[in-house]
Amino acid sequence: MSAVSLETGLDVFDQARADAFGERFVGALNEAAMTVMASIGHRTGLFDALESASALTSAGLAHRAGLNERYVREWLAAMTAASVDEFDAAAGTYRLPPEHACWLTRASVPNNLAVAAQTIPLMGVVEAALIDCFRHGGGLPYDLYHGFHQVMAEDSAQTVVHALFDAILPLVPGLADRLDRGVAVLDVGCGSGRALLKLAERFRRSRFTGYDLCVEPIEQARAEAVRLGLGNMSFEARDLAEHPPEGPFDLITAFDAIHDQRDPAGLLRSIARALAPDGVFLMQDVAGSSHLENNLAHPLGTYLYAISTAHCMSVSLGQGGPGLGTMWGEELAHRMLVEAGFASVDQTSLPHDPVNTYYIARRGEPRT
Ligand SMILES: C[S@@+](CC[C@H](N)C(=O)[O-])C[C@H]1O[C@@H](n2cnc3c(N)ncnc32)[C@H](O)[C@@H]1O
Known part of the structure; x- marks a missing residue:
């Protein structure tokens, strides 16, 4: 709630509220970007390919999904930053935990949220x-x-x-x-x-x-x-x-x-x-x-x-x-x-x- 000045009766700018909103909005940018990447992950079959292996390098995933390695690597970076998949820097491999895969792959139908993620880029x-x-x-x-x-x-x-x-x-x-x-x-x-x-x-x-x-x-x-x-x-x-x-x-x-x-x-x-x-x-x-x-x-x-x-x-x-x-x-x-x-x-x-x-x-x- 914003405070109201007793002298003027007008709203007083609430800095803590502004800071919290700014923080929330930065989070929203990340989450929105994640859904667009999730849509791509669904449409290209990347989630399905990643789920079907224990861990893969970007080259391994690109090969399995029949896609371009450079694009797959950048997508993996976005998904890792979003904590959707896990990255083992020493091995250079990526993994989709089963607790996430159960919401994102074709095998997870009728709970595949990546289907709905497609509606976000569709708005664009x-x-x-x-x-x-x-x-x-x-x-x-x-x-x-x-x-x-x-x-x-x-x-x-x-x-x-x-x-x-x-x-x-x-x-x-x-x-x-x-x-x-x-x-x-x-x-x-x-x-x-x-x-x-x-x-x-x-x-x-x-x-x-x-x-x-x-x-x-x-x-x-x-x-x-x-x-x-x-x-x-x-x-x-x-x-x-x-x-x-x-x-x-x-x-x-x-x-x-x-x-x-x-x-x-x-x-x-x-x-x-x-x-x-x-x-x-x-x-x-x-x-x-x-x-x-x-x-x-x-x-x-x-x-x-x-x-x-x-x-x-x-x-x-x-x-x-x-x-x-x-x-x-x-x-x-x-x-x-x-x-x-x-x-x-x-x-x-x-x-x-x-x-x-x-x-x-x-x-x-x-x-x-
Ligand atoms: C939200 S979609 C639902 C489609 C389908 N029932 C389903 O569940 O997948 C709404 C559908 O209504 C159709 N529609 C919209 N206006 C229409 C109209 N004037 N006459 C016939 N169909 C219409 C659209 O083409 C669209 O396929």
Whole structure:
């Protein structure tokens, strides 16, 4: 707390507070730099290569990962300075302790934090265009975010796909049985379709449809369906604001795909209309409050508001949407679901995915 001068009533400069903030910010520079390097470590396979050996020289790691030694050595120096890996100066070797590897390698899925680290440099990709929006308003097109759908697919593999059968489907009693018997399923904003592909593989008698605005992830999803020989599914690139889903569907899912839409309220209404009378809408969206003051202790508050600024809010505004933002919050989400025509809306959280809330909405009887 800053002191207030009794004479002037104005804030007195608190030097200790200033020093502490400066120190914290220097730490933030180091931590931010570490996440960018962690993103590179993930994308190049360096963490995986380092984990699979007890200790390696920079040349040994570069050889194992098929990369340039000079770049690998500098990356290792950054990772050593960040205490991510350990350096034996006498032997000239580097080691990734297992207690760190369990958060950073492909073998550590669904706990691989290096997947999320990729979102930090992704924000930098659009920084210049974003600054332009700060000056002139408007929003950003999806095309600017090179690599976004790949990162999103990896993230979805950890939070959704990994927990689909053991945690997410059981949220709706009897759902797995209905899928087993054969129902019609739609995933809106499906991205690369990993969740839907997993469902289609398991429930061969059900029919699965995925819609997403962007062509690139839809083409990937289609190719994967062909590769897996799944004839019970189809993917289509469509703007759901212009071409709402036509039902009836027994299950509609939206995994992290409502708040950044062009017309979230319209999409929720069209989902309610497209559901069969006994159908279920399962929506996973970011956990938190609609009110900033309630999110101050949120463990990922800064990160989520930053992602919102650099992506979720801006892509919605870029489509002429309302730009609800990542932290549109549970109060607003609940209200919009009710206003869209859902007679019952339950929400819950799952231990494996503290970042998101899971909503189960049913049309039920029309409200009078
Ligand atoms: C945060 S991503 C989630 C993707 C996917 N559900 C997942 O979990 O990986 C949101 C998705 O919504 C899609 N989207 C945004 N606006 C859309 C629109 N107007 N119509 C259809 N899809 C849209 C985006 O292309 C993006 O793939």
